[in-house]
Amino acid sequence: KQEVTQIPAALSVPEGENLVLNCSFTDSAIYNLQWFRQDPGKGLTSLLLIQSSQREQTSGRLNASLDKSSGRSTLYIAASQPGDSATYLCAVRRNYGGATNKLIFGTGTLLAVQP
Amino acid sequence: EAQVTQNPRYLITVTGKKLTVTCSQNMNHEYMSWYRQDPGLGLRQIYYSMNVEVTDKGDVPEGYKVSRKEKRNFPLILESPSPNQTSLYFCASSLGRGQKYEQYFGPGTRLTVT
Numbered sequence: 003k004q005e006v007t008q009i010p011a012a013l014s015v016p017e018g019e020n021l022v023l024n025c026s027f028t029d030s031a032i033y034n035l036q037w038f039r040q041d042p043g044k045g046l047t048s049l050l051l052i053q054s055s056q057r058e059q060t061s062g063r064l065n066a067s068l069d070k071s072s073g074r075s076t077l078y079i080a081a082s083q084p085g086d087s088a089t090y091l092c093a094v095r096r097n098y099g100g101a102t103n104k105l106i107f108g109t110g111t112l113l114a115v116q117p
Numbered sequence: 118e119a120q121v122t123q124n125p126r127y128l129i130t131v132t133g134k135k136l137t138v139t140c141s142q143n144m145n146h147e148y149m150s151w152y153r154q155d156p157g158l159g160l161r162q163i164y165y166s167m168n169v170e171v172t173d174k175g176d177v178p179e180g181y182k183v184s185r186k187e188k189r190n191f192p193l194i195l196e197s198p199s200p201n202q203t204s205l206y207f208c209a210s211s212l213g214r215g216q217k218y219e220q221y222f223g224p225g226t227r228l229t230v231t
Contacts, residue, residue, distance in 0.1 A: 006159070033216035043126075045207060046222040091160070095216040102167065102214050103148050104175065107159040 004029040006094055008108035015082055016116050023077040023111045025092035030070050033097040037066050037077050040089040040110065049090075050077070054097060082115045089113070119144045121223035123208050129229045130198055138193045138226050140208030146221075148214040149191040153177065153204040154225075160207065166191055167214045198230045 005028045015021050025035070034053045038046040050059045050066040052075070058067040065078040075092060089112050093105040121142045130136055142149065150165035152175075162175030166185040180202055182194040191210075195202060206226045211218040 036219075038222075043224060045121075045224040048219060048221075051219065093160075097216070102165060103211050103216055103218055103220060104150070104162050104165065105152075105160070105209075105220060107152075107161075109157060109159040 004032075004094065004096060004106050006092060006106055006108035008090075008092060008111050010111060011109065012112040012114075014114040014116060017082060017084060019082050019115075020078070020080050021082055021113070023079070023090050023092075023113070025075040025077070025108055027073045027075075027094050027106075029096070030073050031097045032070065033095040035066075035068055035075050035092060035094045036105065037064075037075075038091040038093065040091055046091065079113075082113075084115045084117045087113055087115050119221070121208055121210055121221050123206075123223040123226050125226060126224065127227050129231065131231055132199055133197050136195050136198060136228075138195075138206060138208075138228070140191045140193065140223060141189050142191075142208075142210040142221070143189065144210065144212070144221070145188065146210035146212050147188070148211045148218065148220075149185070150175065150209050150220075151181070151183065151191070151193050152207045152209065154207065155204050163193070163206075198228075200230050202228065203230050204228060 037049040052068045063080040089110045093107045151163040152160040164183040166172045208223040209220040
């Protein structure tokens with residue numbers, strides 16, 4: 003059974019600092035991995051999606067890496083800003099015949115960027 | 118604007134009183150699903166639908182029902198809510214059922230059952 007873990011559960015950093023959020027998964031047979039941002043009352047916003055054949059994806063100040071063989075992904079946020087404060091979730095899709103579009107989520111990392 | 122909408126956004130109810138949480142998408146998506154989010158457990162899939170009149174159980178379907186009579190709507194029904202169904206609920210949709218299709222999430226419905 004696929005399990006997704008995110009460490010740390012909470013993180014507080016001063017504005018301007020670079021930071022890394024971690025995600026690990028137990029079954030390396032994934033189709034892709036996706037990072038989301040969750041803001042209170044606003045649902046989930048997709049940040050980056052990495053296909054299983056890719057090693058990393060970048061969007062602005064965000065860079066996500068994927069090491070499928072070791073079951074790990076990281077989300078790097080450069081020059082953090084108070085507006086980056088949110089809960090960050092990673093989720094994987096399984097890779098097997100007949101698989102549907104079900105996402106298996108981690109429990110998230112609550113990030114607070116202090117001005 | 119392309120979006121997934123849920124109603125109500127907040128609901129407080131009592132044990133045993135039937136309720137329905139609506140979900141609607143305007144993107145002509147085939148695949149829709151419901152998740153619940155609980156502290157320490159993350160988001161878990163309740164039910165999903167691959168198209169009109171096609172629904173199936175997710176990981177935590179007990180105590181819930183769904184229907185998909187129209188492509189755009191996928192209501193979540195709690196026939197007899199119990200306190201352990203207090204949670205934050207998300208509806209999501211995607212163009213297709215396969216893993217390559219990105220999912221779009223609604224804003225969430227916070228349900229409290231007393």
